[in-house]
Amino acid sequence: MTTARAAAGTASTRGRRVGRRSGDQRELAILATAERLMTGRPFAEISIDDLARGAGISRPAFYFYFPSKDAVLLTLLDRVTEEADAAAGTVLDRVAEDPRTRWRELISRFHDTFRAHRAVVLACAQARATNPEVRELWAAVLERWVRCTETTIEAERRRGAAPDGLAARDLAVALNSMNERVTYATLAGDAPAVAEADVVDVLLDVWLSAIYRSTTPPSA
Numbered sequence: 001m002t003t004a005r006a007a008a009g010t011a012s013t014r015g016r017r018v019g020r021r022s023g024d025q026r027e028l029a030i031l032a033t034a035e036r037l038m039t040g041r042p043f044a045e046i047s048i049d050d051l052a053r054g055a056g057i058s059r060p061a062f063y064f065y066f067p068s069k070d071a072v073l074l075t076l077l078d079r080v081t082e083e084a085d086a087a088a089g090t091v092l093d094r095v096a097e098d099p100r101t102r103w104r105e106l107i108s109r110f111h112d113t114f115r116a117h118r119a120v121v122l123a124c125a126q127a128r129a130t131n132p133e134v135r136e137l138w139a140a141v142l143e144r145w146v147r148c149t150e151t152t153i154e155a156e157r158r159r160g161a162a163p164d165g166l167a168a169r170d171l172a173v174a175l176n177s178m179n180e181r182v183t184y185a186t187l188a189g190d191a192p193a194v195a196e197a198d199v200v201d202v203l204l205d206v207w208l209s210a211i212y213r214s215t216t217p218p219s220a
Helices: 002-011 025-038 048-055 059-065 069-088 091-097 099-116 118-127 132-158 168-188 196-212
Strands: none
Touching: 025 048, 025 059, 025 069, 025 118, 048 059, 048 069, 069 099, 069 118, 069 132, 091 099, 091 132, 099 118, 099 168, 099 196, 118 132, 118 168, 132 168, 132 196, 168 196
């Protein structure tokens, strides 16, 4: 997803102190501590002292890297979405080669990334209701993915593989929103939910049916 990956780079310093070099080992230790602790308890119950102690630094030193606990969550969200963009790579540029394979590859890579960072994904999903910055960041990320999907649907229509129908953007919004909800429900165990082993196949079938009116679209 070349377009999305390029756009993702603009947000890579969100939440960190301006002017600091990303990748400092203590900064990474804070982030790793936060993600580890979130696998066992809600983010709201994790304190700055917990983060500092887990990273092997003092509480004052924590503020040298992050202005707040929420900034840690925002940075983790940045990192996960950048990882998803990187995993997607140029798959959307090659959809016409083999649509079913390429769409499955895209959905699978995103799902694998979110599953690998389940605690971050669930914490951010919950924080969106009360944290405007998390909500704004996720909306921007989703908008990037919608635009990339819209562009690909339009390209598939131009080559005659996908029929005209709903506005490509509306279809892209609906499909990405569906992925968001289905993925969250599965990762959170929020019934009713699709079994984790079946998520990619279920989402793929819906995407192909919605875009091509068929689950076996023609290759170029």
